[in-house]
Amino acid sequence: MKKKINIAIDGPAAAGKSTISRRVAQRMAYIYIDTGAMYRAVTLHAIRNGRGVIDQLDDLDIRFGTDGTSIYLNGEDVSADIRTQEVTNNVSEISSLAEVRRYLVSMQQKIAEDKGVVMDGRDIGTTVLPEAELKVYMKASPEIRAKRRLKEEKERGTDIDLATLTDQIIRRDDLDMNREISPLIKAHDAVLLDTSHMSIPEVEEKIIRMAEDLLRED
Ligand code: C5P
Secondary structure: OOOOOEEEEEOOOOOOHHHHHHHHHHHHOOEEEEHHHHHHHHHHHHHHHOHHHHHHHHHOOEEEOOOOOOEEEOOEEOOOHHHOHHHHHHHHHHHOOHHHHHHHHHHHHHHOOOOOEEEEEOOHHHHHOOOOOEEEEEEOOHHHHHHHHHHHHHHOOOOOOHHHHHHHHHHHHHHHHHOOOOOOOOOOOOEEEEOOOOOHHHHHHHHHHHHHHHHHOO
């Protein structure tokens, strides 16, 4: 059988991780897993039903659609609902809870068991898949990330300006980097990619080349 690897892509908010990961997965015919979407789904569930539901996560059904982009919460397509400002503004706090991380990390590890997965998030290289064959840490300045995110939000029809988005990104990074459990940090063996001045195809190509080199080994 053809050898497969796991690819872990971490980095701060709006660094372009999901766009790149999705493209890399498509090129390699791998499964793409957006772990941020899973934390957002749990956050949406807590906003709708109250914080008490965090104690009963085992009853929660979170699944990805076959297109690799939609996400279902107890059978409902919540792909758009998890991207609202309300969810974005609460997700880092919910993600810092031990019960939430325990539940989602174990689910993510199960998904990646058979390899052939590109997974993006904050703690993939350090906690979820410490044995991943390829680890990438993507970074870009907050200003550049906010500009990229503004374009996406406008396309989605959100009424938001650059200054608000920059503040939101800086606040979220701060919470994600300074939480007690699995904070966002570059794994010691991750390749650092500063994408501030790189195009999407350039970043994609670089990761594909590293993956191909690893697949050619042994
Ligand atoms: O990737 P995205 O920006 O959608 O992630 C939303 C939030 O989910 C992050 O700001 C972070 O708080 C949380 N997250 C996490 N661990 C991951 C992925 C996301 O804590 N592996």
